[in-house]
Amino acid sequence: MHGYEFYVDPSRCIGCQACVNACAECDTHRGVPMIHVDYVDRSSSIATVPTVCMHCDDPTCAQVCPADAIKKGADGIVHTSLKPRCVACSNCVLACPFGVPRMFVAAEQMMKCDMCYDRTSAGLRPMCATVCPSQALAYVAPETIARERREVPTNVFWFGNERVTTKVFYMVPPGTAEVRVDVVDFMWEEA
Amino acid sequence: MSREQEREPLWREEVSIFAADESYVGRRQFAKFLVLTSLGMFAGNLWLLAKSLLRRPAPRLPAVPVARLDELPVGGVKAFSYPGPNDPCLLVRYAPDRWAAYSQKCTHLSCAVYYAAESRRLACPCHHGFFAVEDGRVLQGPPPRPLPRIALERRGDRLVAVGVDLQGGEEARA
Numbered sequence: 001m002h003g004y005e006f007y008v009d010p011s012r013c014i015g016c017q018a019c020v021n022a023c024a025e026c027d028t029h030r031g032v033p034m035i036h037v038d039y040v041d042r043s044s045s046i047a048t049v050p051t052v053c054m055h056c057d058d059p060t061c062a063q064v065c066p067a068d069a070i071k072k073g074a075d076g077i078v079h080t081s082l083k084p085r086c087v088a089c090s091n092c093v094l095a096c097p098f099g100v101p102r103m104f105v106a107a108e109q110m111m112k113c114d115m116c117y118d119r120t121s122a123g124l125r126p127m128c129a130t131v132c133p134s135q136a137l138a139y140v141a142p143e144t145i146a147r148e149r150r151e152v153p154t155n156v157f158w159f160g161n162e163r164v165t166t167k168v169f170y171m172v173p174p175g176t177a178e179v180r181v182d183v184v185d186f187m188w189e190e191a
Numbered sequence: 192m193s194r195e196q197e198r199e200p201l202w203r204e205e206v207s208i209f210a211a212d213e214s215y216v217g218r219r220q221f222a223k224f225l226v227l228t229s230l231g232m233f234a235g236n237l238w239l240l241a242k243s244l245l246r247r248p249a250p251r252l253p254a255v256p257v258a259r260l261d262e263l264p265v266g267g268v269k270a271f272s273y274p275g276p277n278d279p280c281l282l283v284r285y286a287p288d289r290w291a292a293y294s295q296k297c298t299h300l301s302c303a304v305y306y307a308a309e310s311r312r313l314a315c316p317c318h319h320g321f322f323a324v325e326d327g328r329v330l331q332g333p334p335p336r337p338l339p340r341i342a343l344e345r346r347g348d349r350l351v352a353v354g355v356d357l358q359g360g361e362e363a364r365a
Contacts, residue, residue: 059208062208063208065208068206068208070208071208071209071210072208072209072210073210073211074209074210074211
């Protein structure tokens with residue numbers, strides 16, 4: 001879409017929450033951020049990770065939706081749930097491997113990041129990428145990212161034996177082709 | 192979109208999560224549906240018409256003696272079966288020289304009707320349906336049609352059932 005791609009580089013994130021506040025200013029979901037910034041292990045690290053929707057090629061959230069409320073457009077954007085269809089069952093919230101969808105109980109609707117569809121479909125950058133001071137969230141052309149970054153982009157993720165490919169890219173160390181996540185490795189346990 | 196083009200179940204094809212794969216009914220398809228459905232209904236009506244025109248006349252029902260003329264007092268009722276053993280009917284003598292016979296099945300939900308002599312009506316106790324004893328027409332309540340009337344003939348000193356009039360109808364004189 002307009003020759004730009006979305007790149008997420010958690011190693012650049014400084015946890016300033018500018019993206020969260022910029023997202024919340026959007027008129028399409030005013031006051032409610034669709035992006036979240038998480039502390040990885042707050043007691044021992046200052047590392048933070050921003051999470052936007054990765055816009056999977058085969059979106060699990062839409063696959064598990066019993067009401068056909070989540071649609072993927074021809075441009076690869078997985079849209080937020082359709083209000084007349086969403087039954088607030090939270091299947092998508094539980095199914096998403098990246099933990100993106102959020103259930104808004106008061107509205108009885110799931111809402112998620114749609115890469116600022118009102119902006120990106122018109123050639124503008126998403127709100128979070130425009131305000132990110134360290135460009136941990138970058139919406140640029142592929143040539144730009146290849147020229148300016150040491151890390152390389154990937155959009156292949158393994159969750160156990162489940163292979164997930166996405167529209168949004170993650171920046172990984174050079175020589176890494178894909179991201180492997182075994183969820184059990186990251187589960188909290190008593191030391 | 193790097194999605195494998197494998198064979199998917201029908202519901203998945205019809206309700207795709209990919210907006211581009213959604214297929215709505217086209218104008219041509221809808222017009223075809225309308226034309227074919229109308230043709231089908233037209234043909235069905237022709238068939239019904241032909242069937243009703245070619246219908247053979249119903250076989251004459253047997254003549255079955257029901258009662259002697261002096262068997263019932265005025266206001267008296269006799270139950271009998273006509274034309275088959277599972278078609279319960281009532282013969283009513285509602286005036287000194289007037290008899291009438293009706294199917295006992297209420298036309299609403301087939302409860303058994305009885306003759307309420309004090310009000311000279313046939314009454315169905317299930318939902319308070321009432322029929323006139325003179326011609327079986329509905330006087331009150333939910334029944335949609337008059338009671339089927341049993342045609343009676345007077346042969347000598349006997350009343351003989353000779354037919355069934357499903358529409359209800361004229362007063363049965365005997």
